[in-house]
Amino acid sequence: MSYAPNPEGLRSAFAAERLTFEATSVQFSLAEAGRLVVGSGRIAAGDAQADPAPEPFTQYVPNGDYPVTLAMARFDHGEERLAYARVLLEEAAVAHWYPALTADQDARTLNTEEIFGFQVVSGSACFASAGSSVCFPASPGAKRCPSYFGYDSVGRVVALLTDFAAVPGIRSVARRRRSWWHALLFSWK
Secondary structure, eight states: OOOOOOHHHHHHHHTTOEEEETTEEEEEEEEEEEEEEESSSOOEEEOTTTOSSOOOOSSOOOOEEEEEEEEEEEETTSOEEEEEEEEEOSSSOOOEEEEOOOTTOOGGGOOTTOOOOEEOOSSEEEEEETTEEEEEEOOOOSSEEOEEEEEOTTSOEEEEEEEOOOSTTGGGSOOOOOOHHHHHHTTTO
16 A cells, blocks of 8 residues: 555644654645535546546545645745645544545555656646636646545545645655554445
């Protein structure tokens, strides 16, 4: 199974706090990117210009109108980059993250450091759902940008997050091992 986002890094990012991790110190700030209207129960993420119709994720979400928030990372040397983009589906604490998968992807096939995701080529990324999309600037790069669904303590999907690998080392923290009961409960995802 692949790794998941670092909970402390995400908490700091979406609280607009300073985070020091290994040799990196970063100050986060938040920006609202707009609202995503979900009418099909499915969301996709990708490079808006390189792939105008990204494949939607298999996880269904409730239809609705959801805020999209960007967590910007400002480094001590002055560079600022997009660190995370989040669609907030419900105001609830995330108990765990699971890779957002398209129909042709299987998380069980990933090794510890492997991810599914998209590459930013054009300098923009988006969340999209059946005729609605929210686009925002993102730094192009060679790294893949994975997306994850966040679930609350009873298994309801409450957020979708894309990690833009702006903060070195944070996203490479391995997932902690789940109990057999937790693994069984979420094996259908």
